[in-house]
Amino acid sequence: MSKSERNQRNVIIVYADDLGFGDLSCYGSHQISTPNLDRLCAEGLKFTNAYSTSAVCTPSRYSILTGRYPFRNSRAHILPGDAGCIISPELDTMPKLFQRAGYHTGIVGKWHLGLGDGSHPIDWNQEINLTPVDLGFDESFIFPATADRVPCVYVEGRKVVNLDPDDPIEVSYEEECPFDDIPTYHKNPEMLEMRSSHGHDMSIVGGIGRIGYMRGGSKAVWKDEDLAETFLSRALRFINDSQNTEQPFFLYYALHQPHVPRVPSARFRGATALGPRGDVIAELDWCVGQLIEELRRLDILDDTMIIFSSDNGPVLDDGYVDRAYELNGTHRAAGPLRGGKYSKFDGGTRIPFIVSCPNLVRRGESGALISQADLFASFAHMLDMPLEPESAVDSQDMYAALIGEDPVGREELMVEDVTCGKMLRRGNWAYLSPSEGAPFMGNVRIETGLSMDPQLYNMDYDIGQQTNVAWDYEDVVKDMEERIQRIVRSEGTR
């Protein structure tokens, strides 16, 4: 029996960072051309009602890998670059599921779930005792957090890449810089190649202000313009190496684009009229194209399931002066949705979601309601692997929806905004539970959706969430609020 007859298809999740519902040409952008993703979309299934579980990174990434809503982990918030790992090695993860099914598993790209067991601050010069290789990944080539946070280094397996023992790495997230001999944002403005608009004013690495202070490791520090090709070449290497095994593979390829700081490689500088944000989306699209080409070259494309998505919605100014607003023109990064990254409105969590596998997945468009947390249980179904009751407790088996056989998907799903306020989507209803906080985040210029009033929107008529009908449907509001309270008290929703 072949691998595909056993349903042991290769699986690649390509996970962009801060890419919005309207950022791809196949999702309606006229200003950014993404021919490779458009082709993937044309040959696969485009979802229009898919959600991440959070409007920011760490919690969404926690959910996709564990199949659990972020509120189940009190540490699932945007992490500093020196945080301990928030996934305990005992917890079941999606890559562990693939390992149990006999797959070769790998991660390449952005991690942002913490490293080390947290028992002591990470010593970046030693082996790190808890990394993706302890959580189900056979191979791991990552950067620890985000491109705007120190340490700006790659970690392979348990070790920083290109570490020089004579130039040890020290990292601090104290407010005051503990190292007097390193360049910092306020002390050395002459070294800046990109200014920050807010935050990002601690260490200067590669001419860019970062969050956190870092000293040493000069040979290990990445070059921002090389990130895309470095990750891409590692992803291709993983796929090629997998061909020497008898095993199918599972690759989690977590792109760093279009998160700030946006530094495209030379070939994409000026690729769009939108400045760096558009350029790195063009670059991201090219990376996906290269990946697909390699699969075609190896003659495994038709039996490889590719899932492309993003961890949260878009933001133009996330802390650097890179003219994203000025050059945005009529582009709508969140498409017709209200709000963006950080929001409780749909712009925060409704994201592009494309599934392709020519020999398996139907082509077209699907309005099925689906959460990224569902991938875990859906793959368990695909692999015919049982799940223990304590595994992936919020992951629902959406396999039929993923391959295009079920147009409906979930009955309901819950997401969180940056403050952990809750939104419940059920059928056409989006219910935003009252929670504290400013309605507008001035620095990033995004409507948060935070309000002490209940909000209810009919997504069928009002995709832009303009008309709050909560007062007209008090029974729906009451029921959905009670449901959120029940979910939050529950042990799981699978």
Ligand code: NG6
């Ligand atoms: C914010 C950062 C922002 C971004 C975000 C995390 C500042 C002022 N803003 O705190 O730039 O890094 O965290 O983004 O520091 S995420 O996509 O990884 O969640």
Ligand code: CA
């Ligand atoms: Ca993100």
